[in-house]
Amino acid sequence: MVSQRRYLLKNVYEHEFKDIFGATSVNILARNMVSTLTFRFRRTDVYLRNEWFNYTNWEWDDFKPFGIDYKLNTTIGKDLSVDQLRKDFDAVFLGMGLTGVNSLLVDGEDNNGIDDAVRYIEDIRQAKDLGELPVGRKVIVIGGGMTAIDMAVQIKKLGSEDVTIVYRRGQKEMSASLVEQQNAQNNGVLIKHWSKPVRLITNDNSVCGVEFEYTSVKDGKLVGTGEKYKIDSDMVFRAIGQTFEDDADGLPTLGSGRISVDENYKTSISGIWAGGDCVNEGEDLTVSAVEAGKKAAESIHMELS
Numbered sequence: 001m002v003s004q005r006r007y008l009l010k011n012v013y014e015h016e017f018k019d020i021f022g023a024t025s026v027n028i029l030a031r032n033m034v035s036t037l038t039f040r041f042r043r044t045d046v047y048l049r050n051e052w053f054n055y056t057n058w059e060w061d062d063f064k065p066f067g068i069d070y071k072l073n074t075t076i077g078k079d080l081s082v083d084q085l086r087k088d089f090d091a092v093f094l095g096m097g098l099t100g101v102n103s104l105l106v107d108g109e110d111n112n113g114i115d116d117a118v119r120y121i122e123d124i125r126q127a128k129d130l131g132e133l134p135v136g137r138k139v140i141v142i143g144g145g146m147t148a149i150d151m152a153v154q155i156k157k158l159g160s161e162d163v164t165i166v167y168r169r170g171q172k173e174m175s176a177s178l179v180e181q182q183n184a185q186n187n188g189v190l191i192k193h194w195s196k197p198v199r200l201i202t203n204d205n206s207v208c209g210v211e212f213e214y215t216s217v218k219d220g221k222l223v224g225t226g227e228k229y230k231i232d233s234d235m236v237f238r239a240i241g242q243t244f245e246d247d248a249d250g251l252p253t254l255g256s257g258r259i260s261v262d263e264n265y266k267t268s269i270s271g272i273w274a275g276g277d278c279v280n281e282g283e284d285l286t287v288s289a290v291e292a293g294k295k296a297a298e299s300i301h302m303e304l305s
């Protein structure tokens with residue numbers, strides 16, 4: 001994989017630089033899940049709202065010969081408008097992911113000890129010293145997807161004594177694959193099914209447990225059975241899904257809360273493409289984001305050639 005990418009970059013650089021510079025850059029960058037990607041003539045700018053990113057230095061070093069410039073701490077919609085980007089560049093690719101997090105909708109979520117799993121995972125990724133991260137002794141992770149599994153396994157490895165994933169439906173309904181579930185269990189994580197949180201138990205503004213209600217399906221609907229139980233906990237993580245933050249002015253038309261695109265990943269605004277988790281066809285998988293980047297790059301290349 002690595003050597004293929006290196007070969008592609010070398011090939012483009014030596015033989016096809018003029019023709020496919022822009023589109024190939026978009027392709028390669030989008031394949032690697034780069035954020036908001038733009039290019040003008042032979043210039044490609046990447047805007048990221050954070051000052052960190054998920055790439056190793058050698059990957060960025062590989063991009064440098066192409067004149068790719070990345071601007072960190074730049075939030076599209078706040079520091080720079082979508083309209084302005086559209087005016088400044090021939091093509092804009094939005095790969096904004098899902099940065100909003102669903103709330104549990106129970107009382108007490110503003111207490112200490114309750115956090116979003118993705119935010120904590122972000123801290124793990126950026127930590128210079130993992131020993132400085134807060135690690136609870138008894139941890140509850142609420143959710144049933146890969147974020148819940150990642151969160152539970154990572155905090156267990158960081159030293160938590162008891163880690164429990166609680167999911168409102170059964171094992172088969174969890175969006176995390178069986179392999180992922182088994183991976184968590186092999187790492188000492190307990191998974192409880194058919195339970196939903198009804199109340200956070202707190203003491204001195206800090207969480208000390210969660211009350212759950214058993215659930216079942218009645219007439220096709222998930223309902224509480226009325227039977228409740230408590231789990232002690234000094235740390236609770238929400239991992240019940242992420243949402244597209246649509247507060248940036250001038251975004252293309254949305255459908256089902258995400259950016260609508262056609263089969264070429266074109267949005268409702270001419271000159272703006274989008275792909276990855278932020279579009280409504282997104283499967284929320286890395287491989288789908290990679291494919292979207294590739295197809296969008298081809299489409300941009302065709303349109304600008």
Ligand SMILES: Cc1cc2nc3c(=O)[nH]c(=O)nc-3n(C[C@H](O)[C@H](O)[C@H](O)COP(=O)(O)OP(=O)(O)OC[C@H]3O[C@@H](n4cnc5c(N)ncnc54)[C@H](O)[C@@H]3O)c2cc1C
Nearest residue numbers: 033035048049075076096097146147276277284285286289
């Ligand atoms: C904890 C966790 C575990 C996962 N595990 C798996 C797994 O095992 N396998 C799998 O296939 N998938 C997994 N996924 C899903 C996978 O990470 C995503 O499908 C993939 O990252 C989507 O890529 P993307 O480029 O669309 O968005 P992202 O990778 O989310 O990138 C979006 C980027 O855009 C930036 N951004 C957002 N808004 C703005 C703005 N307004 N201005 C500037 N920048 C902005 C964000 O900060 C971010 O850097 C997991 C996800 C999570 C959260």
